[in-house]
Amino acid sequence: MPSKVVDALKDSFKDNVTVLSDNGVEDVIVLSDKKLLKEAAKLIKKIHDIVFLITVVDRNPTFEIGYVFSNYVDKSILNLRVNIMQDDLSIDSITSVFPSADWEEREAYDMFGIKFNGHPSLKRILLPEDWPGHPLRKDFKVTDDVRNWTGLDLKF
Amino acid sequence: MxxxxxxxxxxxxxxxxxxxxxxxxxxxxxxxxxxxxxxxxxxxxxxxxxxxxxxxxxxxxxxxxxLQNVADLIKLLGKRVITTNVDILSYTFVPIALTAAAFLMILIIPWGGPNLSIVNIPYNLLFIYVAMAVSPLLILLAGWSENNKYAIIGGFRGATQIATYELALIVTILSVTILSGSYNINDIVAGQSSVWYVVYLPLAFILFITAGYAVVERDPFDIPEATQELLAGWKVEYSGLRYGLFLLSDYVKIFMLSMLVVYLFLGGWNGPLLPAFVWFWIKTIVTMMILLTPRWVYPRVRIDQLVKFGWNWMLPLAIINLLAVGMVVFV
Amino acid sequence: MNPLDNKENSAGEFSYSGLGDIVFMKAEKFIDTVLNWSRGWSLWPVTFGTSCCAIEMMTFGATKVDADRMGVLFVGDSPRQSDLILVSGTITKKMARRLLNVYEQMPSPKYVIAVGACNISGGLYHDSYNTIAGIDRIMPVDVYIPGCPPRPEQFQDAVRVLRKLIQQNEIKRYAKQSS
Structure with missing residues (x-):
């Protein structure tokens, strides 16, 4: 069931937007150009209040970022998906539009190394700040170096 | 002695x-x-x-x-003292001064008989009060010297609480001294040979115990060292023997409080049949057990509730009590 | 100050040159014995609970398995007043620094009990990129409690074992640190 937001998105972004109907219940909107993300977020903000989930999937060589928006009124859900290439892992931050995206974007940066341009403080959230590498990428291997890394200057 | x-x-x-x-x-x-x-x-x-x-x-x-507490104290003797960023002079001074105040109370108070104190002085009740009243300044000094946010919050809380309740305490003590006409504990006890003062002054009795609790920082009034909020409050940086000295002076204070309750309100060593000494210790131990109970039964109050209660209720009630006693005695 | 200090310093040169030395050594041994007795019977823990083992640790202090009987008093005070750190729960690599920070703030005769599989070897997460596979990689551990999570009675047993180690003067690493 296409909602008002989907129509509005289609109107303003024309053929940059495609709608996938995976299961027939919830539509997944794919945004083809990552530069349009911030505009799309501003449009979505008129209807939806929060982004409560940001997912990243490493489909080598593309990274698929999924945003899940929702609102407090009718609890409807909007899925937005953006594909970015591995050699340019950066995307606009939507923290200025949706403040709840702050920690989600930090987590995505922590686990996948995606740079969010314009994020207020883009640092690691779960791992220590001097941790080498981004562990949820496909090319990351858990070696002995990783297992034994403590980052501590041990005295004994 | x-x-x-x-x-x-x-x-x-x-x-x-x-x-x-x-x-x-x-x-x-x-x-x-x-x-x-x-x-x-x-x-x-x-x-x-x-x-x-x-x-x-x-x-x-x-x-x-x-021997549990013996083991605790010996262990505290053998512990290292870590001091980081403390003002070492006041940091060392506070436990010594607090213990010295407790020591002074022990020297002056009678131990269950007329003239059975280690040092006899005529105004011993006043001296004991002074030894108790020195603590807010020391607590504030401790909180400041430790250079720690928990310590300074605890120090301010302790100073506020004790300053509030010591006023009520001294006014309550004044009503007893007006009734007996003396600052000497021996005279106060001698004045209770027929009727205990708790019969004349039930309100003062309750006020004295409540204010005394706040002054010795027992639960439910242990706000300066509230464990869940402030770790150990103004004691947070102290380790080893210095912390042990705090424990010692705490227990001496609660014991002094129960002895004072017995002396001022429960007739001291007066009693039928049994010798005076025995009567005194029976009363003290029973009082102390009652005073030890609320710590394990009641939750802690908040600092704003406590201070508000102190200024709004304790002090006015104590002053009314004092005025009433004065009217009855002098008119 | 600390009698253990003297022991460490004079360990290399064992000489029975005079009566004074013998008296001194006897006195030292006596002080050691008394101190170790009291240390063993008065272990005040700082509770470092990060996950499910901490629930069992609470039970250890509560009514049924009463830790207070053996002098383990949960004062709940700062690390400055504690002798024992009960590390219970998974230690991630970010948490390891906080753990070491707490450990280094405890004054010197201090003991460590590692609680549960995660602390001994990493447990379920032994192959993870984000956990310390056993806290003995980052700090000295005196007693290990196996189990996932261990029962409260095992805490009791660990304290008993630790007390025996202390009272037999088996734990000597603090002589080096305090110098």
Missing amino acids: LSYAYAVLSRWLPYPLNLIGALIALLVASLAIVAVIPIIIGWVDRKYGARIQSRWGPTYVGPFGL
């Missing part, structure tokens, strides 16, 4: 030696009291609290766990 020791030693020793000997005897006696009383009261406190919570409390160290 000092004059007695002096008189006994004068039989054998010439002038300067007998005085020195008497002072040494005094020192040994008071040190023994200072060391033994907190250990016994600490054991009673832990065991009694454990039984209230249907636990067993210290069991394995010595008979019935009696």
